[in-house]
Amino acid sequence: MTATYTPPAELRVDCVTLTAGARRLVSDVSLTARPGETIGLVGPNGSGKSSLLRAVYRVLRPDTGRVRVDGDDAWALPARQLARTVAAVVQDSAADFDLAVREVVAMGRTPHKRLLAGDTPEDADLIDGALLAVDAVHLADRPFDRLSGGERQRVLIARALAQQPTLLVLDEPTNHLDIRHQLSVLDALRRLPATVLLALHDLNLAAYYCDRLYVLDDGEITASGPPSAVLTPQLLAEVYGVAAEVTTHPRTGAPQVTFLPEEPRR
Amino acid sequence: MTQAATGTPAEEAAPRRKTTRPETGRTRLAVTLLALTALLVVSATAGLAIGSVQVPPGQVWGIVTHALGADWQQPDWSRARETIVVDVRAPRVLLGAVTGAGLAVIGTALQALVRNPLAEPYLLGVSSGASLGAVSVIVFGVTLFGALSLSVAAFFGALGALLLVYATARTGGRITSARLVLSGVAIAAVLTAVLDLLLLTTDRGNEARAVLAWTLGGLGGVNWGTLWLPSTALLLGVGVLLVQARNLNLLLAGEEAATTMGLDVARFRARLFVVLSLVTGVLVAAAGPIGFVGLMMPHIVRLFVGGDHRRVLPTAALGGAVFLVWADIAARTIAAPTEIPVGVLTALCGGPFFLWLMRRDARRGTDRGVA
Numbered sequence: 001m002t003a004t005y006t007p008p009a010e011l012r013v014d015c016v017t018l019t020a021g022a023r024r025l026v027s028d029v030s031l032t033a034r035p036g037e038t039i040g041l042v043g044p045n046g047s048g049k050s051s052l053l054r055a056v057y058r059v060l061r062p063d064t065g066r067v068r069v070d071g072d073d074a075w076a077l078p079a080r081q082l083a084r085t086v087a088a089v090v091q092d093s094a095a096d097f098d099l100a101v102r103e104v105v106a107m108g109r110t111p112h113k114r115l116l117a118g119d120t121p122e123d124a125d126l127i128d129g130a131l132l133a134v135d136a137v138h139l140a141d142r143p144f145d146r147l148s149g150g151e152r153q154r155v156l157i158a159r160a161l162a163q164q165p166t167l168l169v170l171d172e173p174t175n176h177l178d179i180r181h182q183l184s185v186l187d188a189l190r191r192l193p194a195t196v197l198l199a200l201h202d203l204n205l206a207a208y209y210c211d212r213l214y215v216l217d218d219g220e221i222t223a224s225g226p227p228s229a230v231l232t233p234q235l236l237a238e239v240y241g242v243a244a245e246v247t248t249h250p251r252t253g254a255p256q257v258t259f260l261p262e263e264p265r266r
Numbered sequence: 267m268t269q270a271a272t273g274t275p276a277e278e279a280a281p282r283r284k285t286t287r288p289e290t291g292r293t294r295l296a297v298t299l300l301a302l303t304a305l306l307v308v309s310a311t312a313g314l315a316i317g318s319v320q321v322p323p324g325q326v327w328g329i330v331t332h333a334l335g336a337d338w339q340q341p342d343w344s345r346a347r348e349t350i351v352v353d354v355r356a357p358r359v360l361l362g363a364v365t366g367a368g369l370a371v372i373g374t375a376l377q378a379l380v381r382n383p384l385a386e387p388y389l390l391g392v393s394s395g396a397s398l399g400a401v402s403v404i405v406f407g408v409t410l411f412g413a414l415s416l417s418v419a420a421f422f423g424a425l426g427a428l429l430l431v432y433a434t435a436r437t438g439g440r441i442t443s444a445r446l447v448l449s450g451v452a453i454a455a456v457l458t459a460v461l462d463l464l465l466l467t468t469d470r471g472n473e474a475r476a477v478l479a480w481t482l483g484g485l486g487g488v489n490w491g492t493l494w495l496p497s498t499a500l501l502l503g504v505g506v507l508l509v510q511a512r513n514l515n516l517l518l519a520g521e522e523a524a525t526t527m528g529l530d531v532a533r534f535r536a537r538l539f540v541v542l543s544l545v546t547g548v549l550v551a552a553a554g555p556i557g558f559v560g561l562m563m564p565h566i567v568r569l570f571v572g573g574d575h576r577r578v579l580p581t582a583a584l585g586g587a588v589f590l591v592w593a594d595i596a597a598r599t600i601a602a603p604t605e606i607p608v609g610v611l612t613a614l615c616g617g618p619f620f621l622w623l624m625r626r627d628a629r630r631g632t633d634r635g636v637a
Contacts, residue, residue, distance in 0.1 A: 057526045083528030090522045099518060099573040107519055110512050111528035157518075163527065 015067035040210030083111035087165035108162030149176030370586025374558020388557030391454035396550035399423025421547030503545035558616020
């Protein structure tokens with residue numbers, strides 16, 4: 001299981017519509033992530049980013065459309081089987097139970113284990129590796145519910161890594177993280193031998209770390225493509241309603257968004 | 267687990283090293299389980315020895331081994347003593363151990379399933395549902411399932427109450443402690459009221475009195491002929507839960523997260539609700555509703571072995587067994603010759619524990635900035 005290399009997955013979201021009761025969350029959205037790509041989902045609050053991710057990690061069932069991972073309909077596979085391919089870092093989590101960090105990360109091994117199988121040395125190595133990747137080895141024996149928000153977030157990412165996904169889905173993984181850990185977590189994600197789909201708030205981080213971006217606005221994709229093509233002053237004005245200047249950063253070569261707060265407002 | 271030795275501030279500055287490997291936890295678990303098993307043997311011996319007729323522990327073991335067919339001691343005891351130990355006390359001690367173990371594992375699983383540390387069959391009204399089911403059978407004289415009628419009815423009562431509490435307490439996919447406890451208390455109150463009504467309006471005076479004593483929880487009245495049912499239920503329950511221990515762990519991460527790790531949460535919860543109701547029903551039919559064991563044991567055990575269900579479940583089972591055996595010894599002896607219902611004693615310990623737990627959780631909540 002550990003020795004075999006599985007190539008990154010391909011994700012195709014075809015014409016997905018999601019609703020909650022009478023409310024339409026996402027309308028007719030299509031998105032692809034080619035094997036190994038890091039795809040960023042950006043857009044204002046409430047634009048449907050989390051909902052779309054939920055449809056991919058099998059929590060919110062699409063009313064119409066399909067989510068395909070390596071060609072298989074994600075919603076037709078048994079949950080366990082999908083969990084060996086797709087891992088997710090979701091946005092809730094408050095356990096009142098005394099689990100140590102290591103045990104939380106060990107949960108990620110569950111879809112790979114038979115019910116009564118114990119943790120093997122290979123599992124332990126994977127868990128150590130996952131903790132190392134998010135700079136959390138020193139937290140291993142601490143109780144999870146005593147960690148700070150940023151520490152927790154890193155541990156949850158480690159848990160997803162321990163799942164050995166070929167597609168990793170993350171909802172605002174840099175929330176609660178300080179700058180150093182925002183960068184180190186995103187660096188770690190880029191190094192993964194997996195396709196990554198993540199929702200991000202910070203457009204500059206998205207521009208630097210993602211191969212392609214999809215912009216969601218009010219449940220619809222309004223733009224997609226490489227960051228330099230997507231992040232334009234016009235688009236930012238339309239979608240976010242703010243004035244911004246976009247330059248190419250001399251050192252990183254990535255688009256750099258600077259917001260100009262005074263202009264259209266007040 | 268391992269947090270006792272670490273988790274100090276110095277840990278922060280410690281250099282990178284290999285983290286605690288699972289082997290360490292395994293040794294510690296084995297030691298804990300072994301110690302608790304020894305404690306259970308000692309407790310059971312005490313349970314057989316203590317009472318209106320005191321039997322010395324050595325003689326207890328002589329009688330027990332003799333009854334098992336292995337004489338390592340010349341029988342030098344009276345026939346009456348043998349009867350007391352083998353036919354009166356032994357089934358009672360065993361029922362105490364079985365019930366204590368069962369309630370502890372049910373509480374453990376329930377706390378994970380509803381994701382709330384205050385969950386417990388008695389507090390959630392599940393035991394009341396089981397009681398109502400069982401009492402209906404007695405009062406109306408239903409014998410549809412023969413000797414099993416009582417347990418079958420208790421099972422359906424327990425399942426009904428559990429589903430009702432769960433449905434009432436859940437809003438928007440979450441169950442807050444306040445709502446859970448309030449719905450549990452309210453539903454338990456209604457069920458108990460219906461039960462009282464049944465008892466008061468029934469014209470079978472003697473049965474009503476017998477039932478009233480039973481509703482307070484007690485281990486008397488058991489004999490070798492009736493012990494097999496709760497024992498089977500316990501083995502079934504512990505077996506199922508141990509097999510599902512990893513999945514119970516997943517639930518601690520939250521429902522969405524559990525789904526992303528491959529658990530079909532709704533189906534899993536429905537199945538385990540049935541199993542838990544079955545075990546609760548059988549135990550309540552045998553011993554009456556005994557409260558707070560299922561609340562206390564999981565929490566005490568987690569302090570020692572951490573939160574992983576693969577370790578909590580067996581440890582809680584043994585701890586619950588030890589606890590209830592001693593509670594029953596106390597129930598028989600404190601006010602002898604009057605016997606106190608053991609449920610009264612567990613409530614005396616459990617009530618304050620519940621309050622402490624509630625305050626602790628409130629404190630932790632504010633620490634984390636979560637209400």
